[in-house]
Amino acid sequence: MGKGYFITGTDTGVGKTLVAGGLAALCGKRGLDVGVMKPVATGCGYVDGTLVSEDAVFLKNAAGTADEYEIINPIRFEQPLAPTAAARLNNTTIDLAKVHAAYATLHKRHNFLIVEGVGGLLVPLGDRYFVADLIGDMGLPLIVVCRPTLGTINHTLLTIASACERKLKIAGIIINESSVGCNETVKRTNREELARFTGIPVLGDVPFLKGFDMQNVDRGLLANIFSDKIGKNIIM
Template sequence: MTRTYFITGTDTGVGKTLVCSALLEAVNKANLTSVALKPVAAGCEMTDQGPVNDDALELQSHMSVQLSYEDINPIALEPAIAPHIAAAEIDLNIDIDELAQHCQAMTNDADVMLIEGAGGWRVPLNEEQYMSDLVKALNVPVIIVVAMRLGCINHGLLTAEAIRADGLQVAGWVANCTTADNMPGLGDSLLALRDRMEAPFLGYLPYFEDPDPLQIAPYLEISYL
């Protein structure tokens, strides 16, 4: 049976794709099969094959069970703006139920499936529903990527609180340094989060100027998953 996890973050640009790709490599190294999805992506580049997202392509390059690009990223939006706004510009209504059914059909009998969100937990997908509603429809545990910068304690705890308030499990969290200049009080902030997140700590990622998921995979602990 496929173990499925949703990857969210404390904000946009916190390293969800990097962490997701590194987790895929860690799963592969453990001799397990992996597959990943990016159901909704904004900021896509228009190509002869249609809109393509760099994050979805990155996931595709690290999963062991191959899917077509369209299966990995069924909602590909060109403007780099909030998904519901980008979708409205092309008169597209993102249907949560259809998207959830698509995700559930894509396991391909892989041992582990990772589904990467867009932005944070409360990103709107249409006029009434949010990214969190997609995860509720999927009913899968969530991994949080916390960007280690000023405000990270508040952002991490609020994200975990919102996930639990939605009736879902926080399967674990990853601390990711997104800039070369470490935040003041980095060690104490990390300790505060570890004391308060009430979820397995899956790893601390220092800043990498040119991050390689293969290089980063050993920093992550997947035994909790």
């Protein structure tokens, strides 16, 4: 089993990037030599003529690594579509060999890796190859990021069932308040039910961070928040 975590989510937009960046910043605070990766990104924008993923830039800044963007995020598409749909639109396929080679390079360079997935576990990356298969090939334990809101029990249990079916190692669940105003009773009872029905540790809750700006990372602040909310439950 590799050293690090693969951060997946119950859906797109649940806060995988924030959590992956927060954990990378926490690794740095703890003195670990941490590397980050966003293997496949869609919805990328052009910066000085180069296609760049906002997620990859945030992860790189949160970790404070000097790795090349090409390796951190080997596969990029401009269209905000599912990866295989974006690839098809560009008359191409996702070069999985390139993803595995970049991962191997980062694995050699760093003691610990935080990898952010794409959408959820069953997002296809190739014919009969899903994000879940990539996690298996990387050999990293996974962390499931979920919402605190109504509906999260179904989505989280589906994700965990799928991970168990593929014999992936699940390190824990992180409940992230990606939007403001979740009812306190909903939050508390969802947390209790998730722990009860999965038997998997809830590593912590990330609160809604007012004014959080992915383009303006304060690594120290991020590390402190994650140290406070997740730190005592996570093994690094």
